[in-house]
Amino acid sequence: MDLKEAKQQFIQSWGVLGSQWGINRTMAQVHALLLVASQPLSTDEIMEQLSISRGNANMNIRELMSWELVQKVIVPGDRKEYFCAEKDIWKVSMRIMYERKKRELDPMVKVLSTINHLEGDKKDPEIKAFTETVENIRKFAGQADKMMDTMIKAEENWFWGSFLKLFK
Amino acid sequence: MDLKEAKQQFIQSWGVLGSQWGINRTMAQVHALLLVASQPLSTDEIMEQLSISRGNANMNIRELMSWELVQKVIVPGDRKEYFCAEKDIWKVSMRIMYERKKRELDPMVKVLSTINHLEGDKKDPEIKAFTETVENIRKFAGQADKMMDTMIKAEENWFWGSFLKLFK
């Protein structure tokens, strides 16, 4: 396998993984392309390498920037914009975790909190069972939340290493 | 808010969360419905409560069973099948983690391993950079994998509690 093939394979797989996890396949592919690019790429280069339209490329690049996974690079004397990706996989993971937590988990936790103030006889086994189930999920989510926060704040990669020693 | 509303709210939110994470919205809703049901439900009850067709209900129930999140319950003297969900949220999370790891992460790790045997001058900075990026991702994934395995094997809920003390 040569470099070009290997890159393509990587981009392809990253795209599949992304789409299985609810991330636009093209967005994941653009991300992958930039992850393995040895220099920043222009919109045109991205369009060409992935065979996608300008609109599509533009949209997904901007989305990746809003996730802070990709940065704009200005080359003096060149009118085009170039883009490059954060390559430290720890930082990448923490960014993704942070965004997903903020955009998706937090709203769910909010709903769970609302839900357990409900009227009716607190002794009613139906109500008791429901409240308990929801409250358990809420607590669990709260703990996961706290754990994520700590991991996200632990900017340094070394943390990951020593943390993982706990798991043999 | 009364119990019925609260349940509906919960089912709705669980469905949204699922779809954002690449899980069929209806599957997540059936799961939610069974999570907060005080007794096992039949296919007809699920169809009615979620306003979905028999085919749809059947398909998603079976999918949930393949994830081992839902179990069939046989009521003697009743020809209908009933279904109930695992309610221990720790177990639920571990099941989901396990399935997703197996179905989605493992194939990616396999691709990553294939990819870093590539021909060409190992000194070439292009090749070196690519190999390094991929290798870092592979290592990271390997560690996450190991961590998940440990968590999954730690059947008991107490583990979560002591584990979380690490995060203040």
Next chain:
DNA sequence: TTATATTTTCAATAAGTTTTGAAAATTCAG
């Protein structure tokens, strides 16, 4: 300022995914 390169937007369309519903298969009580 002006002309041109570049980026952004968005309505139309394409592609992908989910749902339906009715027919086929299966199950089981009598």
Next chain:
DNA sequence: CTGAATTTTCAAAACTTATTGAAAATATAA
């Protein structure tokens, strides 16, 4: 067995999401 109840399957339809491409907006060099 038989036949009614139940579950399963799957092609077609409905719905959702992603992509295109050309026009509008913006930026910049001269």
